[in-house]
Amino acid sequence: MGLSTLPDRAMSRARALIRTREPSLLIVAAVIGCLAGLAVTIMSRLAQWLHVVLFSIEPDGFLSATAMISPPWRAAATAGGGLVLGALFLLFFRRARQIVDPIEANALHGGRMSLRDSLRVALEAIISNGSGASVGLEAGYTQVGSAMASRIGQRLHLRRTDLRTVVGCGAAGAIAAAFSAPLTGAFYGFELIIGVYTVANIAPVMTASIAGFLVAQGLGAAAYTIEVPKALALHAVDYPPYLLLGVIAGFAAIAIMRLVTLAEVIFQKSRLPRAIRPAVGGAILGGLALYSPQVLGAGHGAMHLNMAEGVPAGLLATILLLKIAGVSISLGSGFRGGMFFASLFLGVIVGKLFAMAVAWIAPSAGIDPVAAAIVGMSALGVGIVGGPLTMTFLALEATGDLAITGIVLAASILSAITVREFFGYSFSTWRLHLRGETIRSAIDVGWLRGLTVGRMMRTDVRSVLATMPVSAFRSLFPLGSTQRVVVTDTDGRYAGIILVAEIHSTPSEDVDDTIQSFCRQPDKMLFPNMSAQTAAKVFDEAESEELVVVDDASSRHVIGLLTEAHLFRRYAEELDKARRSLAGES
DSSP: OOGHHHHHHHHHHOOOOOOOOHHHHHHHHHHHHHHHHHHHHHHHHHOOOOOHHHOOOOOTOGGGOOOOOOOOOGGGGHHHHHHHHHHHHHHHHGGOOOOOOOOHHHHHTTOOOHHHHHHHHHHHHHHHHHHTOOOHHHHHHHHHHHHHEEEEHHHHHOOOOHHHHHHHHHHHHHHHHHHHHHHHHHHHIIIIOOOOOOOOHHHHHHHHHHHHHHHHHHHOOOOOOOOSSOOOOOOOOGOOOHHHHHHHHHHHHHHHHHHHHHHHHHHHHTTTOTTHHHHHHHHHHHHHHHGGGGSSSHHHHHHHHHSSSSHHHHHHHHHHHHHHHHHHHHHHTTOOOOOOHHHOOOOOHHHHHHHHHHHHHHGGOOOOOHOOOOHHHHHHHHHHOOHHHHHHHHHHHHOOHHHHHHHHHHHHHHHHHHHHHHHHOOHHHHHHTTTTTTOOOOSSOHHHHOOHHHHHHHHOEEEEESSSSSHHHHSSSSSSSSSSEEEEEETTTEEEEEEHHHHHSOGGGGSBBBGGGGGOOOTTBTTTTBBBHHHHHHHHHHTSSSSESSOTTOOOOOOEEEEEHHHHHHHHHHHHHHHHHHHHHH
């Protein structure tokens, strides 16, 4: 064998090992985690370098913690970043396609992502955050980490379930590196990217998370650490006000997500060219930053300022409104980034304002402002990002306090329930919903999308013309020959379905000359690209056991038939197959 075959043989051997030996997948997960940690380090340093150059802050300083933008012309950096993003949009315009994020990849595409598209997302996130836009780098971190994992998994030809797991490994390693929190990273992968926690995926995801954390720490990445200024003393009797805070945070999360969408709609209806919108949004954001630099960036420095210092309620409320406006304008105008850390920052302010309100209404309640800030941070983060356990472990790793961890978990669950009941989406799945997708988590439903009407229908369709006389129809289809007959018009367009028993039970003197009047469901039909779920809804509306399949809504040429019984049988078979696959992971 020649040297040229060595890579192929090595790849084939690696695939065999991964399929048969679980420790081999752990090695792959560790490599993915290391790559994610390296990517986080590079991206965070590039963004920080831009902060230093554009805003003249200290190399180890935080943009949102600066007292003022000096000289004021530096606030124009946000508009400049918008111009660069606009130029990138024009550069990629002709090759633009919808970029698949990790949640969508695992839900619909079996973990398949484009590394090239993801690197573009990372570049745009660096430019956005680096120029001061009110967004975080987390979306870029997880996009690149997951895409590198997906590329490795595809090269190894991993099974669908394993490929989805390694995508979760990439995201887990990235978040662990970004927050110096391996448990947070792991449960981010479980809850948000994979969508399920099993015995089989805990080892690789935890391995990747720890590897990403260690690499980022070793390289000195600027992590999103959350420092608590003092020890907390909490007891079970302290739960009620914090539980109320969880519900309030859930409604606040819904309002923030709605406002971001509203800002995007306003920019779309402004008739500004797509390439100009980020510059306009950046100019507005720069104006807000002249009043308070805390609107800039993800808000890491600003969080520490508001967590540790006694800030007046009026100023806190002002910062809250400005930051919400900054996030909405940044994302609405086209800056690239996430709301992970921004939601934590906003949650801290909501929590402290809540503590001040409780102290004013009931001074004897004795609610701790720092504890309220931690609970508000986690609850609002759950409402926007999702993942109650992810945010609970973030609070645990930030505080090291098990007492507040229990309160955080309870408040986070209430926040999640509030958002699910009154809104139904996290920020990521809400954005997918606006694009026309219906997924609400990373649970794998791609197999169901592949179960289309075209795959299930039978094509041996026999039809008759609507102009056929009733007597001829009765002769051609005697009782017992069949239950239903498809009818078309003279142009071959679907005209309805006739029940053979009905046409035979009607006295001859009560019928017209043709079978046209016996046609049922002329407007109820299926299309070959319909999913099983959509087809089931059509069957339910039509109250029919069998429906025709037409090529499209305009020509309405009949190409097949599908029975409701066959639809549900195939659905049950595919669902059982998916459950067996998931059980195999365990």
